[in-house]
Amino acid sequence: MMKTRIQSFIAKHGNKDLMSDKNTKPWALYHQSRPDKIENIQRYYPIVYLPWGALEYHSYHNPVGLDSIKAYNLCIDLAKACGGLVLPPIYQAANLIKSYPGVDFKKHSIEFSESLILQTCVEYFHQLIDAGFKVIVCLSGHAGEPHLNILRQVSQDFALLYPSHRFWTLAEFDILPIHMLEANHSALGETSLQLFYDPESVDLSLLPQDRPTSLIEDGISGLDPRHANAGLGSEIAHLFITNASKIINILLDEAMSKNPS
Ligand SMILES: [Zn+2]
Numbered sequence: 001m002m003k004t005r006i007q008s009f010i011a012k013h014g015n016k017d018l019m020s021d022k023n024t025k026p027w028a029l030y031h032q033s034r035p036d037k038i039e040n041i042q043r044y045y046p047i048v049y050l051p052w053g054a055l056e057y058h059s060y061h062n063p064v065g066l067d068s069i070k071a072y073n074l075c076i077d078l079a080k081a082c083g084g085l086v087l088p089p090i091y092q093a094a095n096l097i098k099s100y101p102g103v104d105f106k107k108h109s110i111e112f113s114e115s116l117i118l119q120t121c122v123e124y125f126h127q128l129i130d131a132g133f134k135v136i137v138c139l140s141g142h143a144g145e146p147h148l149n150i151l152r153q154v155s156q157d158f159a160l161l162y163p164s165h166r167f168w169t170l171a172e173f174d175i176l177p178i179h180m181l182e183a184n185h186s187a188l189g190e191t192s193l194q195l196f197y198d199p200e201s202v203d204l205s206l207l208p209q210d211r212p213t214s215l216i217e218d219g220i221s222g223l224d225p226r227h228a229n230a231g232l233g234s235e236i237a238h239l240f241i242t243n244a245s246k247i248i249n250i251l252l253d254e255a256m257s258k259n260p261s
Contacts, residue, residue, distance in 0.1 A: 025083035029076075038085060039132075046134040046259075047084030047252055049075035050124060052151060054093030054142040055110040058186040059219045060206035064108050065091065066186065066194055067141030073197040074172060074240060075139055081245040082252065084135070092120060095144030097185065097219055105219045117147055121154045129162060134255035137248060138169040143183045164258035166251035172236075175243040181236050187213070187222025189236060196233025204228065 026041045030048070033041075053068020063069065068089040075086045091110070094117045098109035121138070128136050138155065140148050148171055155167035173181045173189070181189040194202050204226065207213060213220040 024080045027076075027079035027083055028085055030085040030087050033085065041083065041085060042132050045083030045252070046132060046255065047079070047082060047248065048128050048131075048133040048136055049079055049084060049086045050128070050136065050138040051075040051087065051089040052093070052121075052138055052140040052142065053089040053091050054096065054144075055091050056093065056096045056142065057098065057105045057108040057219055058190070059213075059225075061203050061225065062186050062191060062194055063198075063201045066190060067093070069141075069198055069201070070172070070190065070193050071139045071141030074141075074193075074237060075137070077237065077241050078137070078139075078244055078248065081241050082248045084137075085133075089141075090120065090124075092117065093142040093144065093147055094150075095147040096142075103216055103219065114146060114150060118150050118154070121151055125154060125158050125167070129165060134164075134259050135166045135248065135251045136168070137251075138167075140169065140171050143171050143173070143185075164255070166255045168247065168251060170244070172240050175247070176236065176239060180239060182222065184222025185215075186220045187225050188228050188232070189222060191225035191228035192230065192233035193236055194233070195228055195230040196237055199230060202228075 026045055028037055028041055030038065051068065051071035051074070053065065053071050055064050056067060058064060058066045068091050072086070072089040079086045092112050094112050094114045096109045096111045097103065097105045098111050125136060138151055140151050142148070151169045155169040158165070158167045171183065173183050184190055191202060207226050208218065213224050213226070215221045
């Protein structure tokens, strides 16, 4: 099953795997880099990736940091494909399952206010512009509302304030066909991505064996995660990188033409 999916991906997209280390563009983890390395990368790839995560209950079978782990790893793969620097994930989110109406999952979530999310995002964007970045990509692993819309709005507001820069806030499902991935909470899509990026952190045997999963009973929203597998996670991640990198390359070209060095 897994091999078939990966083979069909290669058949569709060719052998040039954007996530393979052979095709890697200049990139680094920002917090692990000295100034000379940062400036060398920024000269031609002034892109920064801000993985926005959460600490949130993700049912029995997934770690509470899933949104952060997912966004961080997807940002690293994006940086390999497009160049640039990856920030550490932000473990700060509003609108978690802890406060979702009609369900009772109060434990294992660290929840913040919407006003703090807005302030943190605005301050990060200002600081990243000050630090010399021309393209800011904010990938939100958490899709709660209005949390995600707050981050989207900051990108839109900054685009008006800084017309020579480029800003893009997205969730991974924004640029994937709905049959492959839709917004979900700890369901088939998120669990498959977690199995792809960090398989030892997932335990599918903790899911109910004798009935389908549900939001009320299990804190799971979306397709049944009992069918999750790393092959599907790989397929989702590869198509995400393929689609996102096309957009980021355009944003980089636009920013470089407006900021000639
Ligand atoms: Zn999640």
